[in-house]
Amino acid sequence: MAHVLGQNQYGKAENRIVRVHRGSTRHDIKDLNVSVALSGAFEDVHLAGSNANCLPTDTIKNTVYAFAKRYGIESAEAYGILLARHFVDDTERGVVHRARIRIEEYTWERIRTPDDNARPVGSEEVGHSFVRSGQEVRTSEVVYDGESVQVVSGLKDLVVLNSTDSEFRGYLKDGYTTLREADDRILATQVTARWKYGYTGRGDEAQPPWNRCYTQVRRHLLEAFAGTYSYSLQQTLYAMGTRVLDHRAEVDEVRLELPNRHHFLVDLEPFGLENDNEVYYAADRMYGLIEGTVHREGVVPVIPVA
Template identity: 55%
Template sequence: MAVVLGPNRYGKAETRVVRVTRDGDVHRIKDVNVSVALSGAMDAVHLTGDNSAVLPTDSQKNTVFAFAKEHGIAAIEDFGLLLARHFTRSQAAVAHARVEIHEYGWERITGGHSFARTGAEVRTALVHSDGEGGAESVVSGLADLVVLNSTGSEFHGFARDAYTTLEPTRDRVLATAVTARWRHRGTDADWDDSYRGAREDLLLAFAETRSLSLQQTLYQMGRRVLEAQAGLCEVRLSLPNKHHFLVDLKPFGLDNDNEVYFAADRPYGLIEGAVLADDAPPAPSAWE
């Protein structure tokens, strides 16, 4: 039996950077978590311990900090592309760079330099680059966007077996914490405008869909984003069903007309799926 080295990559994960931009007395902050992974002609380090092609992960961390100073951090997609292109162009052994960035939101309290962390979702970006002249891809997205419809959701007509106890309902609470990622057709876009538009489309589709299942809602959310955002070609969604169960108040002599719920955190249903434009170009590494 022959043993061979398979696909591999290495890098520095979760470099946390807070960049303060000081415009006189008015400051702006960017709070990001950057993960870099490099791959290419790296066989020797695995097979013989030859490190000559290995750029230390500490150097990758330092690059993130230095670039935050030298270039600032505007849209995280741009910062990801800047880093990915740097690593593929500056290191002969690196054929492919993957940069993933999560951004944490802050809001101004008062004055020019006081902020509070928002309770909003985390903005995400995932960039792949094969270097100058090679393939590149950008996937933007968000995580932990918590949404709830207090009515307008049903679930009935489902398959049953010997272990089914769930009762059908024509009026339930539908809640989820949205993780959504969307693939851009190119690498030159107004990232902030695109993000705002996609986020709004997700929220409107969730709010306006009379839902017979969370799967149906998932499809309508992805469909609305693609129909409204011409620069996007694919949306992937992960929607945990944040179950809300009516509390039985009869032992206390009380009716419960869809008013009091127990919010269960686990176990939960997990609905995942992709929605694509029919002309979406292939992107074999975009999501990895």
């Protein structure tokens, strides 16, 4: 029986890189985890043991670092596009047909000192000390096939909580249902969001302002979460995706994964105490997982389920 080589790719995963942009008195840093995957004419590498079309993964790693120095890192998206185009367009003999660049970005906040607070308004900020910001991670995925670019940005591990303005009742019940209806509950989740841009990289199409777009999408996700009276986490998910599409014309599709971080009221009656929605037990597992995509009418969604 004949065997056939199916879809395949290779690359260098999790290249950890910190790029320091050094001003005269102020430094800026980009802290990234970059993974590269290449697809193309690699059949002989697998079937015949010929490495003639194989770009070493060590070369891929070196390119990631060299491009950071040569071009800087203004944004994860722009940096990913540079890498993807290079591997497809510049690799000898055009053996690479498709490049996928996945980037996680870890944010750092500048540590301010008493001297910073004493500086005159308008003076240049001095700063070369940073503290890592929370758990939240910025993500980006760039795919280039030689003709067009697809950019999917996102974030993960963004933990949010509403202490009221949430209820859950009127749901389907059967013989195994024990959950009590709640008309005032804590709603908490750990947001994973991904959004696809309409940008294709064709012709002289200008790139969106990636950093500003990220900041604004994140803001609209948070504002929708905070501003929606929630009858279910599903309803909140739709409100979050809709608000992004309403306010960011460059975004075509938003996919959200919202695990329900359950908070259960603690029974304090054995101690002679009332618990008027004040003391909760925070359960980290098991949890409900709510997932969904919101996209513009006429747009075919492409972001896969994680």
